[in-house]
Amino acid sequence: GQSLEQPSEVTAVEGAIVQINCTYQTSGFYGLSWYQQHDGGAPTFLSYNALDGLEETGRFSSFLSRSDSYGYLLLQELQMKDSASYFCAVKEDDKIIFGKGTRLHILP
Amino acid sequence: GAVVSQHPSWVICKSGTSVKIECRSLDFQATTMFWYRQFPKQSLMLMATSNEGSKATYEQGVEKDKFLINHASLTLSTLTVTSAHPEDSSFYICSARSGRGYEQYFGPGTRLTVT
Numbered sequence: 001g002q003s004l005e006q007p008s009e010v011t012a013v014e015g016a017i018v019q020i021n022c023t024y025q026t027s028g029f030y031g032l033s034w035y036q037q038h039d040g041g042a043p044t045f046l047s048y049n050a051l052d053g054l055e056e057t058g059r060f061s062s063f064l065s066r067s068d069s070y071g072y073l074l075l076q077e078l079q080m081k082d083s084a085s086y087f088c089a090v091k092e093d094d095k096i097i098f099g100k101g102t103r104l105h106i107l108p
Numbered sequence: 109g110a111v112v113s114q115h116p117s118w119v120i121c122k123s124g125t126s127v128k129i130e131c132r133s134l135d136f137q138a139t140t141m142f143w144y145r146q147f148p149k150q151s152l153m154l155m156a157t158s159n160e161g162s163k164a165t166y167e168q169g170v171e172k173d174k175f176l177i178n179h180a181s182l183t184l185s186t187l188t189v190t191s192a193h194p195e196d197s198s199f200y201i202c203s204a205r206s207g208r209g210y211e212q213y214f215g216p217g218t219r220l221t222v223t
Binding site for chain 1: 140142149150151152153154157201211212213214215216217
């Protein structure tokens with residue numbers, strides 16, 4: 001079986017930096033990805049880490065440590081439009097399994 | 109980029125009726141399509157995986173006779189919710205993948221309300 005753990009909610013201030021952690025337990029592992037979902041919308045792909053280390057894409061970075069079964073999403077220079085739910089997900093065999101999601105609240 | 113559409117975007121139906129949701133890949137051939145269900149403030153739960161031309165593989169706990177999936181072509185998959193009940197009210201999202209690549213492209217979702 002598989003399980004992914006991430007905080008249910010995180011609150012941060014506009015302009016600040018926030019880190020959303022994810023730990024996972026899977027029988028097979030190919031990589032960790034992150035998705036953003038705004039209320040009423042579909043998930044949009046943010047990043048994918050197959051190897052250990054940090055991947056940077058603009059204001060968003062994602063990190064993976066395979067030995068620790070741990071990863072995180074780092075959001076910098078937070079903007080109000082970043083208020084959304086963020087899901088970590090693992091690829092297991094032929095499918096992607098999503099975590100429960102972290103709701104990010106941003107205060108002005 | 110790869111675009112996936114869903115139709116309808118929302119639907120209201122009476123209890124006991126059936127509803128069909130379409131998922132189309134508009135600019136690529138989707139060898140594999142996935143159907144997810146998402147209840148409010150919850151995660152996406154994978155319902156089934158379908159490969160073009162073959163029967164869908166359902167996740168544990170998903171009734172295959174209630175949620176009929178057809179993937180008849182490389183650009184179209186359909187999900188039919190049969191004999192819908194109010195507890196089937198949810199947000200249904202499809203995603204599509206080309207070949208063995210990692211990235212899935214999500215449709216905009218269909219909100220189903222059963223009264």
